[in-house]
Amino acid sequence: MKGSMKLTLKVWRQKNTQSYGRLETYKISDVSPDMSFLEMMDVLNEELIRKGEEPVAFDHDCREGVCGMCSMYINGRAHGPKSGTTTCQLHMRSFKDGDTIVVEPWRAKAFPVLRDLVVNRSAFDRIIQKGGFVSVDTGSAPDANIIPVPKPMAEKAMDAAACIGCGACVAACKNASAMLFVSAKISQLSLLPQGKVEASARVQKMVAQMDAEGFGNCTNTGACSAECPKEISQENIARMNREFMVAKLTSDLEA
Amino acid sequence: MKLDAKIPSGSISEKWSKHKFNLKLVNPANKRKFEIIVVGSGLAGASAAATLAELGYKVKCFCFQDSPRRAHSIAAQGGINAAKNYPNDGDSVYRLFYDTIKGGDYRAREANVHRLAEVSVNIIDQCVAQGVPFAREYGGHLDNRSFGGAQVSRTFYSRGMTGQQLLLGAYSALSRQIGLGNVQMFSRTEMLDVVLVEGQTRGIITRNLVTGAIERHAAHAVCLATGGYGNVFYLSTNARGSNVTATWRAHKKGALFGNPCFTQIHPTCIPVSGDHQSKLTLMSESLRNDGRVWVPKTKGDNRRPEDIPEAERDYYLERIYPSFGNLVPRDVASRKAKEMCDAGRGVGTSGLAVFLDFGEAINRLGEKAVKQKYGNLFDMYHQITGENPYKTPMRIYPAVHYTMGGLWVDYNLMTTIPGLYALGEANFSDHGANRLGASALMQGLADGYFVIPYTIGDYLASSNLPIVKTDHPAFVEAENQVKDRIHKLLSIKGKLTVNEIHRQLGKIMWDYCGMARSAEGLTHARKLIQDLKQDFWTNVNVPGSDADLNQALEHAGRLADFLELGELMVVDALERNESCGGHFRTEYQTPENEALRDDDDYCYVAAWEYQGDNQPEVLHKEELVFENVKLTQRSYK
Numbered sequence: 042m043k044g045s046m047k048l049t050l051k052v053w054r055q056k057n058t059q060s061y062g063r064l065e066t067y068k069i070s071d072v073s074p075d076m077s078f079l080e081m082m083d084v085l086n087e088e089l090i091r092k093g094e095e096p097v098a099f100d101h102d103c104r105e106g107v108c109g110m111c112s113m114y115i116n117g118r119a120h121g122p123k124s125g126t127t128t129c130q131l132h133m134r135s136f137k138d139g140d141t142i143v144v145e146p147w148r149a150k151a152f153p154v155l156r157d158l159v160v161n162r163s164a165f166d167r168i169i170q171k172g173g174f175v176s177v178d179t180g181s182a183p184d185a186n187i188i189p190v191p192k193p194m195a196e197k198a199m200d201a202a203a204c205i206g207c208g209a210c211v212a213a214c215k216n217a218s219a220m221l222f223v224s225a226k227i228s229q230l231s232l233l234p235q236g237k238v239e240a241s242a243r244v245q246k247m248v249a250q251m252d253a254e255g256f257g258n259c260t261n262t263g264a265c266s267a268e269c270p271k272e273i274s275q276e277n278i279a280r281m282n283r284e285f286m287v288a289k290l291t292s293d294l295e296a
Numbered sequence: 297m298k299l300d301a302k303i304p305s306g307s308i309s310e311k312w313s314k315h316k317f318n319l320k321l322v323n324p325a326n327k328r329k330f331e332i333i334v335v336g337s338g339l340a341g342a343s344a345a346a347t348l349a350e351l352g353y354k355v356k357c358f359c360f361q362d363s364p365r366r367a368h369s370i371a372a373q374g375g376i377n378a379a380k381n382y383p384n385d386g387d388s389v390y391r392l393f394y395d396t397i398k399g400g401d402y403r404a405r406e407a408n409v410h411r412l413a414e415v416s417v418n419i420i421d422q423c424v425a426q427g428v429p430f431a432r433e434y435g436g437h438l439d440n441r442s443f444g445g446a447q448v449s450r451t452f453y454s455r456g457m458t459g460q461q462l463l464l465g466a467y468s469a470l471s472r473q474i475g476l477g478n479v480q481m482f483s484r485t486e487m488l489d490v491v492l493v494e495g496q497t498r499g500i501i502t503r504n505l506v507t508g509a510i511e512r513h514a515a516h517a518v519c520l521a522t523g524g525y526g527n528v529f530y531l532s533t534n535a536r537g538s539n540v541t542a543t544w545r546a547h548k549k550g551a552l553f554g555n556p557c558f559t560q561i562h563p564t565c566i567p568v569s570g571d572h573q574s575k576l577t578l579m580s581e582s583l584r585n586d587g588r589v590w591v592p593k594t595k596g597d598n599r600r601p602e603d604i605p606e607a608e609r610d611y612y613l614e615r616i617y618p619s620f621g622n623l624v625p626r627d628v629a630s631r632k633a634k635e636m637c638d639a640g641r642g643v644g645t646s647g648l649a650v651f652l653d654f655g656e657a658i659n660r661l662g663e664k665a666v667k668q669k670y671g672n673l674f675d676m677y678h679q680i681t682g683e684n685p686y687k688t689p690m691r692i693y694p695a696v697h698y699t700m701g702g703l704w705v706d707y708n709l710m711t712t713i714p715g716l717y718a719l720g721e722a723n724f725s726d727h728g729a730n731r732l733g734a735s736a737l738m739q740g741l742a743d744g745y746f747v748i749p750y751t752i753g754d755y756l757a758s759s760n761l762p763i764v765k766t767d768h769p770a771f772v773e774a775e776n777q778v779k780d781r782i783h784k785l786l787s788i789k790g791k792l793t794v795n796e797i798h799r800q801l802g803k804i805m806w807d808y809c810g811m812a813r814s815a816e817g818l819t820h821a822r823k824l825i826q827d828l829k830q831d832f833w834t835n836v837n838v839p840g841s842d843a844d845l846n847q848a849l850e851h852a853g854r855l856a857d858f859l860e861l862g863e864l865m866v867v868d869a870l871e872r873n874e875s876c877g878g879h880f881r882t883e884y885q886t887p888e889n890e891a892l893r894d895d896d897d898y899c900y901v902a903a904w905e906y907q908g909d910n911q912p913e914v915l916h917k918e919e920l921v922f923e924n925v926k927l928t929q930r931s932y933k
Contacts (some may be wrong), residue, residue, distance in 0.1 A: 056844075057844070057845075073569075073570055073572055075569040075570055075572075076520050076570070076572045077574070077680075079574065080572045080573070080574050081572075083572070083574055083795070084572065086687055087793055087795060087796075089839075090837060090839050090848065091793065091837075092912040093839070094839070095839050095840050096839065096840075096847070096848055098845055098846075098847055100362060101536060102361055102366055102368070102535040102536055102537045103366075103368060103370065103371045103535040103536075104535070104536055104574060104575045104577075105371055105533075105577045105578075105676070106676065107365060107370050107371050107457065107460055108361070108366045108367075108368070108370050108535060109365070110361060110362065110366050120445045125508075125675075126679060128681065130676070130679050132679070132680070132682070134682060155506055155845055156506075156844065156845040159845060161362070162362055162363065163362070163363065163483065165363065166363050166364070166365070166471065166474075166481075166483075168470065169365075169467075169471045170471045170472070170474050170475035171475060173467070173468055173471060174426070174427075174468035174469060174471055174472040175425065175426050175427045175573075175849045176472060177426055177469075178346040178347075178350045179346070179350060179422060179469070179745045179746070179749070180418075180422075180745075180746075182418075182421040182422045182424065182425035183421065184421055184439055185380070185423075185424040185425075185430075185438055185439050186380075186382060188424075189435060189436025190432055190433075190436050191436050192432050192433065192434050192436065195429055195430070195431075195436075197430040198427075199431075199454060199455060199461075202429050202454075202460075202464065203457065204461075205370075205460070206363065206365055219831065227508075228663075229427065229429065230427045231783045233427050233429065233571045235424065235425055235426070235427045235559055236427045250746075274733075276714070
């Protein structure tokens with residue numbers, strides 16, 4: 042199918058973490074409304090390569106909205122204009138012929154730019170490494186049905202566990218806070234009986250690492266939840282705060 | 297070369313227990329002296345790295361993505377099989393074993409499959425203990441659903457995100473070990489070669505994808521858990537980064553490649569919408585539990601589906617296969633969709649689609665119940681196509697999804713190179729010629745959590761492994777080869793982009809080595825691939841430098857390997873003069889157009905040995921012996 046839209050793109054170009062970046066303007070035509078945003082970027086990159094220029098580096102992998110790798114800040118919104126959608130699932134039918142689209146990387150102190158639109162999100166991994174798990178070695182698990190879990194709790198845990206770790210919450214937050222990401226994992230595990238045992242130690246360690254990475258605090262603007270492609274609820278932040286307070290009050294007993 | 301699968305003796309149900317007892321152990325104090333490299337961080341890689349570290353080994357784990365949590369296992373939607381028999385509907389380890397062997401069209405190794413069925417129950421226990429949120433009944437117990445190729449409900453699931461939840465479980469176990477300092481994690485790092493010393497695997501060469509630095513890593517054993525090679529078709533349901541490079545480089549160093557032509561074409565994917573398409577999206581097979589597949593009875597009927605009355609619809613799977621209906625195995629469902637479209641009864645603008653209709657399920661269960669079961673899949677469909685599947689039937693078409701072929705491994709998951717293991721989709725072992733739904737997650741985790749931790753110890757305990765450092769000449773030589781190749785790719789400066797050539801390769805593979813294959817087409821395809829490979833090495837344009845983050849360079853290296861693999865797939869498909877599972881040769885079919893196996897001549901694993909650039913590979917055969925299951929014509933009628 043031949044495309045029909047013409048667009049102006051202003052794309053962030055930056056050689057590496059140390060260098061300065063700037064917005065470059067590109068014209069692109071023959072964009073089909075059925076293309077995904079990343080497929081439109083593919084077309085741009087093919088043109089750049091043919092012209093002897095370097096293509097725009099951007100993170101992407103599964104292109105079905107679940108790996109959490111794509112991370113574009115489009116027209117001032119994390120993952121673009123549609124709610125509950127990752128950039129890879131955003132289609133060009135959400136834009137109009139003649140539009141100018143500004144594409145930037147996630148911006149946060151804890152997510153340094155590596156090149157163009159690619160940022161380093163390893164801070165998230167380090168937070169999980171501090172406590173985003175149940176300490177159970179392989180082979181030591183009892184039968185799966187031995188502890189019944191009330192369905193409503195299981196469902197809530199699953200809602201929180203839908204987080205894909207893309208970092209849109211941080212990018213959307215004026216404080217670059219990672220509270221939504223961290224609280225989603227803390228909620229998932231503290232709602233399930235398997236995770237309860239370590240709940241107190243977990244919340245303290247993960248929050249400490251979150252602070253050490255340079256993420257900001259939460260001021261309850263709700264931008265994180267509004268821009269989250271998996272629509273993770275702010276309720277998780279409230280649950281984390283409660284867990285944190287209880288843990289601090291009782292921390293001489295545990296961990 | 298004589299292939300020895302090292303299948304233990306004894307009855308099928310005792311083989312694994314006996315084998316575990318006979319394996320040598322590494323004493324706890326000695327484990328920390330052994331270094332193990334795990335390449336890949338999907339279900340197989342993350343579970344292996346975590347478990348080996350828990351045992352006390354020093355582990356290094358590598359992935360090309362920015363975090364181990366991104367691996368493509370995450371995209372599996374539908375579920376994971378386990379012979380728990382919680383629904384009390386007649387399931388057992390033996391039945392899961394039997395269904396898997398039959399589903400694979402009798403081209404898998406009995407002993408491996410039985411072990412897989414045995415450990416399936418432990419996987420569910422382990423995942424629940426990790427805090428993986430599975431679907432539950434109101435009583436708080438785990439829920440099950442049914443999947444293609446089975447008549448029992450043995451599939452555990454987490455809405456439509458089972459792969460994500462299982463992967464994040466394995467990732468959490470891995471993260472715990474990283475935090476404890478037992479695993480050293482290398483993200484944004486790609487393996488580009490294995491290093492052999494005195495015939496043993498002693499390390500790998502990697503490229504740091506951010507700085508371009510080429511690095512050497514020494515170890516006592518290496519596990520490749522790098523997934524499948526579906527992206528040889530360019531368009532597939534795989535992630536864009538999924539590639540064959542690690543296993544292909546191992547193949548070129550001497551590891552035999554098993555059944556390369558066995559590819560799974562998944563029946564329920566969103567159809568191609570245009571030339572710009574960069575990947576295909578799968579809709580979970582679980583949809584076939586409640587969705588009914590149909591096409592119009594009349595050729596060229598292009599009315600809207602709502603306007604076509606019941607009497608003029610052909611629910612062809614229910615008609616042809618009354619006992620399995622819409623839940624026939626994937627290869628059968630895919631082939632039938634193709635037949636319908638080839639007969640001119642396909643739907644949508646391209647005519648390359650069939651309907652998957654939830655109208656009846658919505659009437660029966662209500663929209664709310666359907667939403668609860670499949671909500672996120674319906675949303676995804678809506679987002680991609682702009683159509684609302686609650687109101688109008690989905691349009692689906694088959695797409696490349698999984699590769700049953702992979703590195704040949706013995707019962708211990710070791711390749712033909714000592715100390716080199718292949719886990720999960722990267723090996724060939726458990727799914728024969730067709731994989732059943734919800735079995736990939738099971739196999740990845742079985743290999744990583746419950747098989748490799750036992751078998752690798754036997755190798756480490758019984759082998760003589762002298763100290764090898766990264767300044768050994770074998771490392772120097774491997775590193776130089778890797779660098780030369782990168783420089784070659786960057787120096788061609790031709791006219792074609794990497795993507796263009798990849799697209800062409802994909803088209804050749806899909807047209808001639810896809811759902812239907814013939815000797816004539818395959819012979820033609822082989823020539824086309826050879827020409828394309830020539831084009832690639834003389835006329836590709838890879839921009840940028842090797843000392844930066846350079847995604848075009850990454851893609852070029854992977855495509856170079858796909859071009860070689862593509863030819864081997866065609867050769868393998870040409871050599872196998874029968875139809876079985878996903879391998880359908882048009883010359884070999886029953887009068888009802890089903891796959892016609894030739895058990896007298898082709899009941900073997902085809903394992904190919906690399907002979908050097910542009911040299912024909914040599915075929916070795918591992919005869920498959922069926923002592924428990926009787927080979928029959930698969931029937932789902």
